[in-house]
Amino acid sequence: MEDHVKVNYDTRIPNNVGLSSDRKVLRALEKWHPGFIDWWNQLIPPRYQQSMVYLRTAVSADSKGWAKFDYVKMPDYRWGVLLAPRQEDRTIPCGEHYGAPAWQEVPGEYRNMLKRLIVIQGDTEPASVEQQHLLALSAPSLYDMRNLFQVNVEESRHLWAMVYLLFKYFGRDGREEGEDLLRRSSGSEETPRLLGAFNEKTPDWLSFFMFTFCTDRDGKMQLESLAQSGFDPLSRTCRFMLTEEAHHMFVGENGVTRTIQATLEAMNRVNIDDPYDIDEIRSLGVIDLPTIQKKLNLHFSLSLDLFGQELSTNAANAFNAGIKGRYMESKLEDDHKLVDDTYTVKTVKNGKIVAEEVPALTAINMRLRDDYIRDAARGVKRWNTLIRRNGVQFEIKLPNEAFHRQIGVFKSVHADVDGDLIGKEEWDRNVSKWLPTSGDNDFIQSLMEPCYEPGRFASWIAPPRVGINNMPGEFDYVKLHMA
Amino acid sequence: MNNSVDFQTDPSNYRHWRVDYNGAIANVYMDVDDNGGLFDGYDLKLNSYDLGVDIELADIVERMRFEHPQIKVVVLQSGKDRVFCAGANIRMLGGASHSHKVNFCKFTNETRNALESAEADSGQKYIAAIKGACAGGGYELALACNYIMLTDDRNTSVSLPEVPLLAVLPGTGGLTRLTDKRKVRRDLADVFCSTEEGVKGKRAEQWRLVDEVITNSRFDQAVLERAGEFAAASDKSDVSEGIVLTKLDRTFENDGNIRYSTVDVEVDRASRKATITIRGPDSTPTNIESFIDEGANTYLLRLARELDDAILHLRLNELELGLLIFKSQGDHEKLVAHENLLLQNADHWLVNEVLQLWKRVLKRIDITSRSMIATIEHGSCFSGILAEILFAVDRSYMMKDEFEDDDRRIAHISLTDANFGMFPMANGLSRLQTRFLGDQNFLQAATALKAERLEADDAEKLGLVTMALDELDWDDELRIFMEERASFSPDAMTAMEANLRFAGPETMETRIFGRLTAWQNWIFNRPNAVGHKGALQRYGSGMRGKFDMERV
Structure with missing residues (x-):
């Protein structure tokens, strides 16, 4: 890797892609910029726009420079275009062009496929900001508010990254798609976001944590597989985005951890052993573990849907074309072509869930989903360690992949959280045990009182063990604008 | 060769x-x-x-x-x-x-x-x-x-x-x-x-x-x-003597490129494409007498014969060049003057023959089974008779505004009577009529702007070109289009283009190329004709063809 790839601030748009000499992209981005600022300004309540937020900004694209902390007003955040440094001699990591030099320009034959992938990825970035845009009003602490804003500005910068690719490589079509990314809107009847999960509401902070834990992790897996693209600019863009995406995972996992922590501490304080003593626990102003499990069930199952159909020709085509790899493709030891390989997937046959060998190429989505489940399971394991250490008999589990699915082979069946197929009646009888009820949601909502005093935290969430950039928990992460 | x-x-x-x-x-x-x-x-x-x-x-x-x-x-x-x-x-x-x-x-x-x-x-x-x-x-x-x-x-x-x-x-x-x-x-x-x-x-x-x-x-x-x-x-007028169709001025180069006096063919085998650049006239005869004196050397006749030869050569001898790109370079005014002389003397037998030949060459282009585009670059001379090529090809791309380090005259096209019925397609309609089958307003708008100098924005608005592209988009859009085109199945391209090119009424000619030929080419792929027991293969062997009796 080259040393310290400097970010170029000689245009209004920080970048390490030589924007000032790229008239075409510069002109397109400058035209797009005001629309983006409008979008941002209309989304985030003015009070927070005016506040000074302790944010991390990338000043270069390498390990030393990507994290520079300082107070900044969000509209002044340096949105920009940053790609990971180019690796010399990088080759196409998979598919029929395996081993050929990576493409530096869009190969015409894959133009539409690539554009579609970039548009879908790009669409998720502003969508999540839209979903979360009112959460600051109920932030449980300034620390959490700051984390929310960090996620928001970075998702927005990821939008920039995708828009840059569209403008740089897809000409007139790309510019139209760039405009459409601002025109679609999460939850809109008229012009919804492209993927279902990104049109759902994020009504409370536990939802936000679960969203970042589950759904942003899907984003991470998608970025991981696009980082393996044979189209080098996409790969470099996604590699850089992944450094930021890790923080979003952290916000989610850590947020849930602290929620559990607060619950456990409250239970211990008044000596409640039974995690199912829900009313008692709730009366302590914390969220009971069964409800946290239900929230996980919901968000996890929605996120599995994002991986699409179990068997997918699109995914096979993208892999075979070399424009989307598998998770850690370059570290895998096989022929990277999968022409004759098979992969085991779960499917429904004669009313039973059975394992089936299918051509590996068509099961690319499934493989990524399996990697995703493994990745998510590690976080759950840490939560359970925490629960065990606090002496409470409860285990949080990821629901089975067959549970509560809207896409794929399990869409047409009912399964419980362990993956046993059940009838409609049994589902109806038990669904309130598995998924949050309106009562659960109301309860969570009732806890969502803002807590804006530095160092103070809402009752339902514990302070972090370590603050941002090694600052203490009581650090003034957001200097709220006083109107 | x-x-x-x-x-x-x-x-x-x-x-x-x-x-x-x-x-x-x-x-x-x-x-x-x-x-x-x-x-x-x-x-x-x-x-x-x-x-x-x-x-x-x-x-x-x-x-x-x-x-x-x-x-x-x-x-x-x-x-x-x-x-x-x-x-x-x-x-x-x-x-x-x-x-x-x-x-x-x-x-x-x-x-x-x-x-x-x-x-x-x-x-x-x-x-x-x-x-x-x-x-x-x-x-x-x-x-x-x-x-x-x-x-x-x-x-x-x-x-x-x-x-x-x-x-x-x-x-x-x-x-x-x-x-x-x-x-x-x-x-x-x-x-x-x-x-x-x-x-x-x-x-x-x-x-x-x-x-x-x-x-x-x-x-x-x-x-x-x-x-x-x-x-x-016969009501054909008496003509005392004809002109001699002299040997074409033609050089085949080693790499497959061909140089004619008015046409250059440049072959790019790696990208499976050929660029056909038409040069406008250097001068034009001032009257019909000097036009006749020029004989086979007169511009449009030379161009028609050379372009015809180039197309035939590419069709038969360059099977893998799937994309033909037409360009022109030259002096608009001289071309217009040349065309005017012809149109004003259209009833002269030689002028008539030249125009009829141009009609046949255009039809030859119409039914050429290659993807064809025109790029209208700065310095080009797509006016009237040459502009017909723009309406024969599958797509056209036009340079918009100035390009850096390009001091050629800004790209423009113009329409003349040549574009409104003088060179009908096989379907009996002009190419513009066929192009605007669904909206006569476009045709009227185009008619009203005859002889006007139409730059890229206007040409695009009038529906006369597929895309107007400025300097920033030009190279990329074209490269990506060409790469995409090269990746498609040649069979599907041939079939798609042949279907899209001939909107409008059927004529005997369209039926020959569209129906008879298509069915014949289907049969040419079927074992009942060409299999080793097929009738075509067995002809003359004394054995009859053996057929798969399933009706398809």
């Missing part, structure tokens, strides 16, 4: 034909040299033909127009006893690759059309004088003539034996001309086309297969009389 077919020839090189010129009447004798096949592996027996024979015929028809404008009637007959023409050589077809068969059929069809249209376009009427066996492609050749005379010797018949004998179609317009041109009743046509020995004598006349049946003893005399009558009745 190894193994490649040259479409240029001249009378001193003919092996298969003789022509006698007597006043207003020419006699064309088909006398195919058995050993004169273009490729090895077959003898051209019984006046059967291959591509080489047809290239000579095309040359005869073309030179008849330009070099012998005094001719008003052409009698087409056999130079051999007891056979008029046995049609396309079956062994040649049996041994030919699919692509060659298709290209062969396309060229022979174009030649038949050029011959057939000689009466309407040039006042030269073709009579087929049939003595001796006239089978398959032989009868199709007669069908393309404007008048068919058949001897009644109780032996000579006309026939289309392709279906019963070879399990293929009479694909050189045969089926279509029976029904559309000669208006043979469909059930009789059905009987005729499935009867190997064909139909002779009076019945041929009753069934409208020929115009006239004459007893054998009177036949030659009757042909002579008829030719004389037709010549006397």
Whole structure:
């Protein structure tokens, strides 16, 4: 890797892609910029726009420079275009062009496929900001508010990254798609976001944590597989985005951890052993573990849907074309072509869930989903360690992949959280045990009182063990604008 | 130029034909040299033909127009006893690759059309004088003539034996001309086309297969009389002498590039494309006299012949160049002046011939089975007659605004009368009519702007180009389009383009290329014809073709 790839601030748009000499992209981005600022300004309540937020900004694209902390007003955040440094001699990591030099320009034959992938990825970035845009009003602490804003500005910068690719490589079509990314809107009847999960509401902070834990992790897996693209600019863009995406995972996992922590501490304080003593626990102003499990069930199952159909020709085509790899493709030891390989997937046959060998190429989505489940399971394991250490008999589990699915082979069946197929009646009888009820949601909502005093935290969430950039928990992460 | 077919020839090189010129009447004798096949592996027996024979015929028809404008009637007959023409050589077809068969059929069809249209376009009427066996492609050749005379010797018949004998179609317009041109009743046509020995004598006349049946003893005399009558009745003006179609100024370079005096063909094999750049005229004759003095050197005639040769060469000899890119460079004003001179003298016989040739070249482009685009760059001269190319190709891209380090004149196009009916497509409509079939407003808007200088934004708005692109987008959009195009299946491209190019009404011509040819090409891919037990392969072996009897 080259040393310290400097970010170029000689245009209004920080970048390490030589924007000032790229008239075409510069002109397109400058035209797009005001629309983006409008979008941002209309989304985030003015009070927070005016506040000074302790944010991390990338000043270069390498390990030393990507994290520079300082107070900044969000509209002044340096949105920009940053790609990971180019690796010399990088080759196409998979598919029929395996081993050929990576493409530096869009190969015409894959133009539409690539554009579609970039548009879908790009669409998720502003969508999540839209979903979360009112959460600051109920932030449980300034620390959490700051984390929310960090996620928001970075998702927005990821939008920039995708828009840059569209403008740089897809000409007139790309510019139209760039405009459409601002025109679609999460939850809109008229012009919804492209993927279902990104049109759902994020009504409370536990939802936000679960969203970042589950759904942003899907984003991470998608970025991981696009980082393996044979189209080098996409790969470099996604590699850089992944450094930021890790923080979003952290916000989610850590947020849930602290929620559990607060619950456990409250239970211990008044000596409640039974995690199912829900009313008692709730009366302590914390969220009971069964409800946290239900929230996980919901968000996890929605996120599995994002991986699409179990068997997918699109995914096979993208892999075979070399424009989307598998998770850690370059570290895998096989022929990277999968022409004759098979992969085991779960499917429904004669009313039973059975394992089936299918051509590996068509099961690319499934493989990524399996990697995703493994990745998510590690976080759950840490939560359970925490629960065990606090002496409470409860285990949080990821629901089975067959549970509560809207896409794929399990869409047409009912399964419980362990993956046993059940009838409609049994589902109806038990669904309130598995998924949050309106009562659960109301309860969570009732806890969502803002807590804006530095160092103070809402009752339902514990302070972090370590603050941002090694600052203490009581650090003034957001200097709220006083109107 | 190894193994490649040259479409240029001249009378001193003919092996298969003789022509006698007597006043207003020419006699064309088909006398195919058995050993004169273009490729090895077959003898051209019984006046059967291959591509080489047809290239000579095309040359005869073309030179008849330009070099012998005094001719008003052409009698087409056999130079051999007891056979008029046995049609396309079956062994040649049996041994030919699919692509060659298709290209062969396309060229022979174009030649038949050029011959057939000689009466309407040039006042030269073709009579087929049939003595001796006239089978398959032989009868199709007669069908393309404007008048068919058949001897009644109780032996000579006309026939289309392709279906019963070879399990293929009479694909050189045969089926279509029976029904559309000669208006043979469909059930009789059905009987005729499935009867190997064909139909002779009076019945041929009753069934409208020929115009006239004459007893054998009177036949030659009757042909002579008829030719004389037709010549006397012709309204073609008398022309004392023609011009000589001189040898093309043409250089093949080692890498496949070709240089003509007005056309450059640059080949890019890696990207499977060829760029055809047309140069505008350096000067233009000031009046019709100097135009005539220029003869074959006059700009549009040179361009038409050179472009025609280039297209034919690319079609037959460069099978993998899937994308043709048309460009032009030159002085708009000089081109317009040249065109004006032609349009103002359109009733002069030579001007007429040049314009008619340009019409045929444009049609040749229309049915070329390659993806074709035009790029309208700065310094280009797509006006009027040349602008027709923009409406013949599948897409057009136009430079918009100034480009850095490009001091050529800013790209513009202009329309003239040439774009509004002078060069109809096979469907009988102008290319602009076909283009704006769904919205006459576009056509009216375009008509109103005749002779205006239309830059990219206007041209795009008027629907005259596919995309106007500025400097920032130009290279990328074109590169990506070309790469994408190169990745598609050539079969699907050919089929898609052929379907999209010919909106609007059907004519005999569109039916020949769109229906007859398409079905023939399907049959050419089916085992019942071309499999090793298929009829085409087994022909002459004594064994009949073995068919898969499933109807598809």
